[in-house]
Amino acid sequence: AQTVTQSQPEMSVQEAETVTLSCTYDTSESDYYLFWYKQPPSRQMILVIRQEAYKQQNATENRFSVNFQKAAKSFSLKISDSQLGDAAMYFCAYKREYGNKLVFGAGTILRVKS
Amino acid sequence: KAGVTQTPRYLIKTRGQQVTLSCSPISGHRSVSWYQQTPGQGLQFLFEYFSETQRNKGNFPGRFSGRQFSNSRSEMNVSTLELGDSALYLCASSLTGGEQFFGPGTRLTVL
Numbered sequence: 071a072q073t074v075t076q077s078q079p080e081m082s083v084q085e086a087e088t089v090t091l092s093c094t095y096d097t098s099e100s101d102y103y104l105f106w107y108k109q110p111p112s113r114q115m116i117l118v119i120r121q122e123a124y125k126q127q128n129a130t131e132n133r134f135s136v137n138f139q140k141a142a143k144s145f146s147l148k149i150s151d152s153q154l155g156d157a158a159m160y161f162c163a164y165k166r167e168y169g170n171k172l173v174f175g176a177g178t179i180l181r182v183k184s
Numbered sequence: 185k186a187g188v189t190q191t192p193r194y195l196i197k198t199r200g201q202q203v204t205l206s207c208s209p210i211s212g213h214r215s216v217s218w219y220q221q222t223p224g225q226g227l228q229f230l231f232e233y234f235s236e237t238q239r240n241k242g243n244f245p246g247r248f249s250g251r252q253f254s255n256s257r258s259e260m261n262v263s264t265l266e267l268g269d270s271a272l273y274l275c276a277s278s279l280t281g282g283e284q285f286f287g288p289g290t291r292l293t294v295l
Contacts (some may be wrong), residue, residue, distance in 0.1 A: 112288070113288065116286075133185075169227045169239060170215050170284060171217065171232060172229060172276075174219075
């Protein structure tokens with residue numbers, strides 16, 4: 071069974087600074103998807119970024135980028151120029167190539183200090 | 185396009201009762217998945233429905249069931265409620281195997 075591990079229960083970052091959230095996963099499959107979701111206090115899950123395993127290029131979405139290391143099974147999220155609105159719980163998630171079952175990590179609470 | 189909607193948003197039940205939660209996916213999305221979120225267990229996959237068929241099921245007891253209608257709307261039912269069923273229940277929809285879009289959730293409290 072696939073597992074996702076987020077080893078940082080909580081992280082803090084100063085406004086305008088950069089922070090990296092870590093995620094590792096375990097799978098025997100070669101094709102899959104990885105995601106970072108953000109859950110603010112409203113509890114609405116928001117997709118931040120996605121990565122297809124077959125793509126070597128790291129995904130980027132504005133201030134958000136990932137460092138995808140397939141051999142190491144590592145998928146970290148970098149947030150640049152952190153903003154107060156980035157404060158939330160961040161979940162790393164894995165999905166097999168087919169089907170829609172997401173396997174989530176335990177989450178990392180990100181606090182942004184002004 | 186309207187997002188995923190879930191009703192009701194909040195629900196209070198007592199042990200032994202049953203409950204039905206509803207999820208309306210984004211128009212055109214045929215896949216609906218359900219997740220349970222608790223402080224202790226985190227986010228756990230319940231089941232996925234695609235074109236009215238259960239395509240995948242998580243490791244939950246038979247008290248948890250679901251269905252999907254021809255318009256892709258989905259319901260999940262929990263019978264004989266237990267205190268441990270108190271959770272945020274999230275529904276997500278997707279077109280095929282791509283990204284999933286989540287609804288705002290239903291907060292269930294079992295007393």
